[in-house]
Amino acid sequence: MTPSTAPTARDVLAAAREIVAAPDAWNPRNRAVDAAGIPVHPADPAACAFSTPGAIDAAVCRLFDTRDYAAQPAWNEALDAIDATVASLTDCYHRRLATYDRDSDRDAVLHALDIAISDLPR
Numbered sequence: 001m002t003p004s005t006a007p008t009a010r011d012v013l014a015a016a017r018e019i020v021a022a023p024d025a026w027n028p029r030n031r032a033v034d035a036a037g038i039p040v041h042p043a044d045p046a047a048c049a050f051s052t053p054g055a056i057d058a059a060v061c062r063l064f065d066t067r068d069y070a071a072q073p074a075w076n077e078a079l080d081a082i083d084a085t086v087a088s089l090t091d092c093y094h095r096r097l098a099t100y101d102r103d104s105d106r107d108a109v110l111h112a113l114d115i116a117i118s119d120l121p122r
Helices: 009-019 052-064 073-089 097-103 106-119
Strands: none
Touching: 009 052, 009 073, 009 106, 052 073, 052 097, 073 097, 073 106, 097 106
16 A cells, blocks of 8 residues: 555455454454453544454544544445455355354454455455
C-alpha cells in the first residue's frame, strides 16, 4: 500500500486478523474491552481484547485515523466479505460474523478471516 492509496477491505481484514491473532486478544462477548474487562470503544488505546467485529472496527479506526469506522466504505466492504465467507462456510447457518464469532472458537474465526482475505483482490 502506497501513502497515496487508501486502505482496502483486504487491508482492513488483514489488520483485524492481526489484532485478534493472539489468544488473549480475542473476546467474542464484547466489541472491545480494556485490561480490566470493561467495555470500551474499539479505537480506545486501552482496548486490549476484541470480538472479531470489534477488531474490524478497530482496524478501520487505525488505518483511517478516525473513531467513525462506519463512515469508511472499506468497513462495509470488509463486513460484506467476511459475512459472505461465514455464510459459505456454514451453509448459511450463521448469516453474519457477529453470530459466528460468538458461537465459534478463535481458530474457526481466524480461518474465516484467512479465507475472506484471500478472496479479496490485492
